[in-house]
Amino acid sequence: MNLFAQALAWLGDGTHWQGSSGIPTRVLQHLGITLLTLVIAAAIAWPAGVLVGHTRRGSGMIGAITGGARAIPTLGLLTLFGLWLGIGLSAPVLALVVLAIPSLLAGAYAGIENIDATIPQAAKAIGMTPAQVIRSVELPLALPVIIGGLRSATLQVVATATLAAYTSDTGLGRYLFAGLKTRDYPQMLGGALLVVVLTLVLELVLASCQRLATNRVAHPERNLP
Amino acid sequence: MTGIPFITPVPRRSLLALAGVVALAGCGSSDPLTEGTTSSAPSSGGSAGGATIVIGSQDYYSNEIIAETHAQALEKAGHKVKRQFKIGQREVYLPEIEAGKIDLFPEYSGPLLQYWVKDTKARLADDVYAELKKSTKNGLRVLDQSPATDQDSYTVTKEFADKWGLTTIDDFKKVTVPMTMGGNSEGESRPNGPKGLEATYGVKVGFKPIEDGGGPLTVKALKDNDIQLAIIYTADPTIAANGLVSLKDTKGLFLASHVVPLASKNVDDAAAAVINKVSAAMTPEDLIKMNGRSVKEELPAATIAKDWLAEKKLG
Amino acid sequence: MNWLRLNWTQVVDLTVDHLLLSVPAIVISVLVAVPIGRLAHRRPRWGSPLLGAASLMYAIPALPLLIIIPAVFGTPLRSSATMVIALSIYGVALLVRTAADAFASVDTHTRDAAVAIGCSPRSLLWRVDLPMALPVLLSGIRVVTVSTIGLVTIGALIGVSSLGNLLTDGFQRGIAGEVLTGVVVTVLLALVLDGLLLLAGRLLTPWRVSA
Numbered sequence: 001m002n003l004f005a006q007a008l009a010w011l012g013d014g015t016h017w018q019g020s021s022g023i024p025t026r027v028l029q030h031l032g033i034t035l036l037t038l039v040i041a042a043a044i045a046w047p048a049g050v051l052v053g054h055t056r057r058g059s060g061m062i063g064a065i066t067g068g069a070r071a072i073p074t075l076g077l078l079t080l081f082g083l084w085l086g087i088g089l090s091a092p093v094l095a096l097v098v099l100a101i102p103s104l105l106a107g108a109y110a111g112i113e114n115i116d117a118t119i120p121q122a123a124k125a126i127g128m129t130p131a132q133v134i135r136s137v138e139l140p141l142a143l144p145v146i147i148g149g150l151r152s153a154t155l156q157v158v159a160t161a162t163l164a165a166y167t168s169d170t171g172l173g174r175y176l177f178a179g180l181k182t183r184d185y186p187q188m189l190g191g192a193l194l195v196v197v198l199t200l201v202l203e204l205v206l207a208s209c210q211r212l213a214t215n216r217v218a219h220p221e222r223n224l225p
Numbered sequence: 226m227t228g229i230p231f232i233t234p235v236p237r238r239s240l241l242a243l244a245g246v247v248a249l250a251g252c253g254s255s256d257p258l259t260e261g262t263t264s265s266a267p268s269s270g271g272s273a274g275g276a277t278i279v280i281g282s283q284d285y286y287s288n289e290i291i292a293e294t295h296a297q298a299l300e301k302a303g304h305k306v307k308r309q310f311k312i313g314q315r316e317v318y319l320p321e322i323e324a325g326k327i328d329l330f331p332e333y334s335g336p337l338l339q340y341w342v343k344d345t346k347a348r349l350a351d352d353v354y355a356e357l358k359k360s361t362k363n364g365l366r367v368l369d370q371s372p373a374t375d376q377d378s379y380t381v382t383k384e385f386a387d388k389w390g391l392t393t394i395d396d397f398k399k400v401t402v403p404m405t406m407g408g409n410s411e412g413e414s415r416p417n418g419p420k421g422l423e424a425t426y427g428v429k430v431g432f433k434p435i436e437d438g439g440g441p442l443t444v445k446a447l448k449d450n451d452i453q454l455a456i457i458y459t460a461d462p463t464i465a466a467n468g469l470v471s472l473k474d475t476k477g478l479f480l481a482s483h484v485v486p487l488a489s490k491n492v493d494d495a496a497a498a499v500i501n502k503v504s505a506a507m508t509p510e511d512l513i514k515m516n517g518r519s520v521k522e523e524l525p526a527a528t529i530a531k532d533w534l535a536e537k538k539l540g
Numbered sequence: 541m542n543w544l545r546l547n548w549t550q551v552v553d554l555t556v557d558h559l560l561l562s563v564p565a566i567v568i569s570v571l572v573a574v575p576i577g578r579l580a581h582r583r584p585r586w587g588s589p590l591l592g593a594a595s596l597m598y599a600i601p602a603l604p605l606l607i608i609i610p611a612v613f614g615t616p617l618r619s620s621a622t623m624v625i626a627l628s629i630y631g632v633a634l635l636v637r638t639a640a641d642a643f644a645s646v647d648t649h650t651r652d653a654a655v656a657i658g659c660s661p662r663s664l665l666w667r668v669d670l671p672m673a674l675p676v677l678l679s680g681i682r683v684v685t686v687s688t689i690g691l692v693t694i695g696a697l698i699g700v701s702s703l704g705n706l707l708t709d710g711f712q713r714g715i716a717g718e719v720l721t722g723v724v725v726t727v728l729l730a731l732v733l734d735g736l737l738l739l740a741g742r743l744l745t746p747w748r749v750s751a
Binding site for chain 1: 409411414433437441445451
Binding site: 003067068070071072073074075076077079080082083155156158159160162173176177180185188189191192195196199200203 | 592595596598599600601602603604605607608611682683686687689690691693694696697703704707708710711714716719720722723726727729730731734
């Protein structure tokens with residue numbers, strides 16, 4: 001167990017917190033990759049999921065996509081994209097986008113689809129356009145589930161974003177690769193702990209967002225001025 | 226190892242998986258990172274001369290081909306062998322060899338010596354081999370080193386070499402534009418990286434980590450001019466295939482890296498003699514040619530090894 | 541697909557290896573996650589933190605996890621046991637929350653009725669809670685199955701054979717066909733197991749089909 005003590009000592013060493021390869025820089029880079037990935041993936045997955053949920057058509061397709069895509073080995077995607085795109089951030093970000101899409105898609109679809117069908121019908125009956133139904137009725141009601149999907153996607157992406165270091169000198173993954181190759185396991189474990197802490201922080205933030213959204217749905221009167 | 230077709234049935238290690246899962250409850254908690262294992266060697270079954278020789282290989286196709294030549298030559302000579310191929314990099318498998326779980330492993334003299342003696346001064350083939358023999362740990366020995374080599378080299382594109390007139394590493398001094406070296410991240414601090422280049426040749430370059438050990442990503446980065454020089458193994462057929470140029474190391478920056486089998490006590494003198502014959506027959510050109518077949522013809526290691534042994538009248 | 545023609549026997553062997561690693565991991569994940577999920581549902585006070593902690597294990601990057609496991613469990617680094625433990629940890633992390641949801645989805649009226657007609661706690665679990673929780677539980681198990689099949693490939697990083705070998709080997713040799721074969725066969729394998737689970741679910745919960 002002194003491996004963990006050594007990892008903590010590695011984290012406590014002030015020299016690891018400075019410079020262009022220091023912990024703060026790498027944490028920010030790691031967050032950057034995660035954010036970039038999630039923005040791209042959400043731009044693709046959310047509209048698609050909301051649309052399918054709204055029309056209540058094509059749910060079989062969503063099931064097949066989210067099911068199959070979860071099995072795609074990210075390592076394989078990264079190597080394929082790497083052979084194609086070369087070094088840099090494009091290959092890992094593309095691989096991570098594929099990783100993030102299933103959870104986001106499933107969240108958006110399930111969130112809308114689970115709404116009691118009579119509610120959007122009622123909205124339509126009082127003269128709302130389909131766009132208004134989606135924007136003012138379905139999205140707010142589906143928000144907790146959509147954020148739930150974002151939570152699982154974030155969890156996966158933050159952990160897997162370490163692979164970015166395979167093709168580019170970015171993020172916390174560098175500590176893992178460098179640690180493995182030089183048998184500097186404290187460094188490797190220290191890097192891993194940073195990833196876990198980062199995930200924990202993001203998880204807490206998103207969890208409170210989800211709680212907030214759920215409360216709005218459960219107690220709409222509190223939203224009144 | 227399973228995936229070697231066209232060969233006698235391979236014992237399936239994975240069947241042990243289930244047993245392993247059931248049995249793992251009572252294991253000790255020594256440091257497995259340095260000791261590799263807590264269980265005993267699996268390979269002491271047979272009687273006189275019949276002990277099965279467990280042969281390992283790196284997760285590197287060229288190394289697997291060499292291991293396959295050893296395996297087939299031993300089988301031909303009547304020895305029982307068990308293949309455990311593609312078992313990662315040195316950090317993963319060497320502790321297992323030291324623990325006696327693997328009996329024979331095709332190694333490379335320079336990197337193996339550096340694994341045990343971090344700051345060795347030896348550079349030339351014979352010096353490296355002599356020091357390696359001394360440094361080899363209890364119970365293990367290195368067999369004869371082969372003429373075949375597979376060593377680090379600084380490699381550039383032909384256009385870059387032509388433009389600046391580069392044939393040796395020393396010629397980098399003629400280059401007036403900033404250069405970036407690509408290589409595994411550990412290269413940044415190791416003697417074969419930018420620090421070594423500056424210390425030995427007085428040439429300053431930047432560094433970009435690419436974690437594929439001079440593989441396709443590194444080659445692509447060279448061709449895309451993302452990096453100007455890369456650490457690539459000399460036996461890599463992509464050097465010729467992509468018109469790359471490996472620069473001569475005139476001042477002994479890189480350790481000589483000849484193919485050298487690392488063997489346990491389980492490899493008796495008769496078996497060692499078989500391996501030594503294989504090693505002696507393998508030229509550097511042979512190794513590049515076999516690697517080339519693996520990459521271009523996409524053949525399994527077993528087929529390539531079989532053809533080579535037949536060509537050398539060893540199979 | 542010249543590579544596949546020359547090396548298909550290897551693909552078959554590796555597929556078997558792949559299954560031998562993933563199936564035990566999936567079974568262990570279910571056996572560990574279901575009790576935790578039930579506990580979290582029955583005793584939310586300290587069940588929910590447990591749930592949170594278990595889910596977080598999914599955030600541990602694979603490479604360090606594979607290094608930590610030998611240090612904690614005493615298994616050899618390059619061993620199927622290390623791999624199965626790692627996969628089980630990820631599997632449990634993915635499944636616990638769904639398992640808790642599954643028990644929460646059990647209709648309380650049905651439960652109360654069962655208690656009223658004198659069901660013992662044990663038979664309440666086996667005859668009411670588990671069967672009623674099965675549909676939701678199964679959806680979680682399907683997710684774990686599919687993701688485990690995908691994750692097995694990282695075994696290639698520590699020398700444990702699986703279809704992941706095709707990814708690293710194909711990459712080094714620059715044979716895109718080999719990498720693609722690894723990816724496609726992995727996904728197909730996942731879809732087949734997923735289909736089997738779907739089928740098993742239909743057979744195990746006949747009341748849902750007729751309803």
